[in-house]
Amino acid sequence: MGVDRGELDRRLERFRETARKAGVRLTHQRLEIFREVASSIEHPAVEAVFRAVQARISTVSLDTVYRTLWMLEDLGLITTLGPRRGVARFDANLRPHHHFVCIRCGLARDFENPAFDSLGVPGAVKQYGDVVNTRVEIRGVCRACSRGATGRTRPSVNRKPGQVRRTKLADQK
Amino acid sequence: MGVDRGELDRRLERFRETARKAGVRLTHQRLEIFREVASSIEHPAVEAVFRAVQARISTVSLDTVYRTLWMLEDLGLITTLGPRRGVARFDANLRPHHHFVCIRCGLARDFENPAFDSLGVPGAVKQYGDVVNTRVEIRGVCRACSRGATGRTRPSVNRKPGQVRRTKLADQK
DNA sequence: CTGACTGCAAACCCTTTGCAGACCG
DNA sequence: CGGTCTGCAAAGGGTTTGCAGTCAG
DSSP states (O other): OBSOHHHHHHHHHHHHHHHHHHTOOOOHHHHHHHHHHHTBSSOOBHHHHHHHHHHHSTTOOHHHHHHHHHHHHHTTSOEEESOSSSSOEEEOOOSSOEEEEETTTOOEEEEOOHHHHTOOOOHHHHTTEEEEEEEEEEEEEEHHHHHSOOOOSSOOTTOOTTSOOOOOOOOOO | OBSOHHHHHHHHHHHHHHHHHHTOOOOHHHHHHHHHHHTBSSOOBHHHHHHHHHHHSTTOOHHHHHHHHHHHHHTTSOEEESOSSSSOEEEOOOSSOEEEEETTTOOEEEEOOHHHHTOOOOHHHHTTEEEEEEEEEEEEEEHHHHHSOOOOSSOOTTOOTTSOOOOOOOOOO
């Protein structure tokens, strides 16, 4: 949740249209999976999408969620943030925007800022390849993490007695 | 490779000093692991560091590489880019800098640009948490990927006959 | 109807952990 | 010497794939 109704409807309409043009079938599962990502501001990972969709379609399988999310990305309907392997997180916001990312728990939030949308590309960078887009990533510690002893999110190496034990990464709220 | 000698020496010296202050032992393995990351501009993932170190210490184990890299991060000697779970990639460049990232193969390159170092933090973002730093991420397709049929780097869903099959992510060159 | 799609189960990888022996300081 | 650190092996988790049955168009 978090995306207003009008925007969500626009995203759904775009999905239907794109799917039709691409000759991709509009199944119940796909619709619900897309709806979940498109209505969220959480940049959910696969697991979170799966649980949410499962609440509505109890028989949906995890691999369908994987396949569908990558298909949506192929169609250009969502983008990923973060890695290309490992835990990917999805973003249905196609407008130019930027991210706040918590370096402890991984929480991610969009924000828009016109001034950041038009940063030039330094000449030295052009040699690396063809630029697709530019995003500003503001890294910090989110409120929940700075408040709580919410624990760490990555392995503590050579953990000493007093240290907090690793807990399964809470569901990116 | 890629970091000039003077800078590498400075990084190694800093490592020794920080380790001593923290009461962490300076083992052969740790030195070589740090040297590998500190001398590279590749933002290597664990696997790449492991292979490089293994060439010099044939008995080194993969888990030691994992433990050491996270320890180095705990000490503030390197940072990670990308995810907090999954495939992390490491960065021994502690100066303010920004990244060019290939959206196809994941290649990452640093670049410096003073104008990007001092972007303000929009008021709306401050509510999300305490900002640690800000980086500009320029996303694009690197030369190797735009040149070659270097294949895709993530699963192709509903792959059609003609499509390229997924290949193991080549070693970030 | 028919090919695209789904669910299942197994395979794959990458990462982490427990433990006994090795080694730094 | 003692506690830290390493290597080994196994466990743990997330992701991907092959296949047979199902369903959208």
